[in-house]
Amino acid sequence: MKTIKFATFFFLVFTFLSCKSDKEPQLDIEPDDNYNTIVANSVDRDWKEIEKDSVLKALVVYSNTSYFLYKGQPMGFEYELLERLAKDLGLRLQLTVSENLDNEFEVLNRGDVDLIAHGMTITNQRKWEVDFTDYLYLTKQVLVQKKPDNFRNLSWGSLQKRLIKDPVELINDTISVRKNSSYYERILSLNNEIGGRIIIDTLSSHLTTDEIIDMVANGEIRYTVADENLAKINASYRPILDVSVPISFSQRIAWVTRKKSGELRNKINQWLKKQRKTTDYNVIYNKYFKNKRSFRRRVKSDYFSLSENQISSYDRLIKKHAETIGWDWRLIASQIYQESKFDPYSVSWAGAQGLLQIMPATAKAIGVTNPNDPNQSIKAGVKYLNINQGYFEEVTDSIEKIKLTLASYNCGLGHVQDAQTLAKLDGKDSNKWENIAPMLLALRFPKNYKKPEVKYGYVRGTEPVNYVNQIFERYEHYKRFIADEKPSNLSKN
Numbered sequence: 001m002k003t004i005k006f007a008t009f010f011f012l013v014f015t016f017l018s019c020k021s022d023k024e025p026q027l028d029i030e031p032d033d034n035y036n037t038i039v040a041n042s043v044d045r046d047w048k049e050i051e052k053d054s055v056l057k058a059l060v061v062y063s064n065t066s067y068f069l070y071k072g073q074p075m076g077f078e079y080e081l082l083e084r085l086a087k088d089l090g091l092r093l094q095l096t097v098s099e100n101l102d103n104e105f106e107v108l109n110r111g112d113v114d115l116i117a118h119g120m121t122i123t124n125q126r127k128w129e130v131d132f133t134d135y136l137y138l139t140k141q142v143l144v145q146k147k148p149d150n151f152r153n154l155s156w157g158s159l160q161k162r163l164i165k166d167p168v169e170l171i172n173d174t175i176s177v178r179k180n181s182s183y184y185e186r187i188l189s190l191n192n193e194i195g196g197r198i199i200i201d202t203l204s205s206h207l208t209t210d211e212i213i214d215m216v217a218n219g220e221i222r223y224t225v226a227d228e229n230l231a232k233i234n235a236s237y238r239p240i241l242d243v244s245v246p247i248s249f250s251q252r253i254a255w256v257t258r259k260k261s262g263e264l265r266n267k268i269n270q271w272l273k274k275q276r277k278t279t280d281y282n283v284i285y286n287k288y289f290k291n292k293r294s295f296r297r298r299v300k301s302d303y304f305s306l307s308e309n310q311i312s313s314y315d316r317l318i319k320k321h322a323e324t325i326g327w328d329w330r331l332i333a334s335q336i337y338q339e340s341k342f343d344p345y346s347v348s349w350a351g352a353q354g355l356l357q358i359m360p361a362t363a364k365a366i367g368v369t370n371p372n373d374p375n376q377s378i379k380a381g382v383k384y385l386n387i388n389q390g391y392f393e394e395v396t397d398s399i400e401k402i403k404l405t406l407a408s409y410n411c412g413l414g415h416v417q418d419a420q421t422l423a424k425l426d427g428k429d430s431n432k433w434e435n436i437a438p439m440l441l442a443l444r445f446p447k448n449y450k451k452p453e454v455k456y457g458y459v460r461g462t463e464p465v466n467y468v469n470q471i472f473e474r475y476e477h478y479k480r481f482i483a484d485e486k487p488s489n490l491s492k493n
Contacts, residue, residue, distance in 0.1 A: 062306070325382050
């Protein structure tokens with residue numbers, strides 16, 4: 001009897017499904033529950049397009065370990081690695097500083113950049129939208145808390161009683177972190193693990209981890225969470241911080257690419273795997289995450305861009321004399337770094353002296369009595385720039401004029417004019433640096449510098465070309481870090 005009922009039931013179900021299939025044809029492929037519209041709509045840009053453009057576009061974070069300016073020089077763990085990566089890939093590095101840590105994946109997926117190059121914790125939630133490179137290093141997350149103001153006068157036992165020693169003690173307490181961070185994810189997981197509720201105070205996405213750590217040290221918030229290597233290096237400068245309580249196991253820190261950029265990711269991974277085995281890689285890591293003395297000296301410096309708006313001790317003089325030529329003072333500061341690294345006693349192999357490396361004959365002609373005097377050196381250098389600039393009155397574009405002027409300052413006006421002549425012979429605009437630079441390089445060879453139209457002969461063209469390009473590259477860094485403030489009381493200088 002049961003067999004008959006089951007057969008009848010099976011027949012009715014089969015008939016029902018058959019009738020339904022006549023009305024609603026079944027799909028051959030079941031819908032994919034993991035289909036991600038964000039990934040599907042992301043830009044189709046991978047290695048071939050990047051190689052064609054010859055540019056590696058990287059998104060970086062302005063922080064005291066990743067990317068910053070110190071004594072006129074761009075520095076940082078990510079910055080140094082990116083420079084090496086771009087060079088090995090044969091690409092020009094183009095940096096964009098992140099303005100909002102919450103929308104970085106959006107910026108990446110729409111193609112504004114090709115790589116998010118600051119340390120991100122690899123999590124499954126993030127992997128739904130992007131892909132990670134091979135890991136840069138391993139770390140764990142720790143609690144960042146402030147010791148009592150009088151902690152130096154407390155015994156070790158008394159101090160321990162005043163601090164959180166285990167995450168369980170955080171139940172019903174508040175931790176402040178950015179919402180779209182791995183730290184936020186970790187606290188959610190921790191709530192489940194400890195069977196209690198830690199209240200999460202969400203902070204602005206514009207704040208870096210370093211800034212949030214400073215907020216704890218200043219008493220603005222009670223606790224936060226940070227990667228151990230970042231927490232320890234900051235605590236070396238802020239001894240009032242305790243970073244001894246771990247709240248996670250080891251985690252992998254990596255860079256981020258689009259899911260559609262598999263070929264680029266493979267090339268970066270190959271490079272990273274080789275780099276991690278080199279002494280150079282470990283030296284760079286230790287410089288920013290292990291060398292506490294160097295870190296403390298840097299963050300206390302007047303010329304650390306995260307705390308001061310200064311490039312060098314000569315900023316006021318540079319601003320004063322820059323006004324006489326009408327250039328951005330930060331551009332002249334970049335030139336001074338290129339010439340002397342802000343050392344007023346610097347002497348070149350050719351005998352050039354001072355901040356702007358004035359040759360003795362030029363110094364005498366301009367009226368310099370002491371080339372090591374910063375004021376005289378900058379004043380004379382700017383005056384010499386102005387003289388050279390006067391020979392390019394026909395150049396209407398101000399940036400092009402500046403580049404030709406800088407090249408003349410480096411290798412001599414005559415050689416730049418010869419390069420302009422070669423550009424004209426080649427049918428190119430002789431007022432554009434992109435046409436002049438190759439001609440300066442061409443003047444290294446007899447077939448070019450022996451042409452009857454060339455008046456000044458051979459020049460080691462790589463020097464002026466690198467000179468101009470590096471000054472402008474550094475100038476871009478300066479513009480990111482240093483506000484264009486007008487000086488006050490210039491007459492006092």
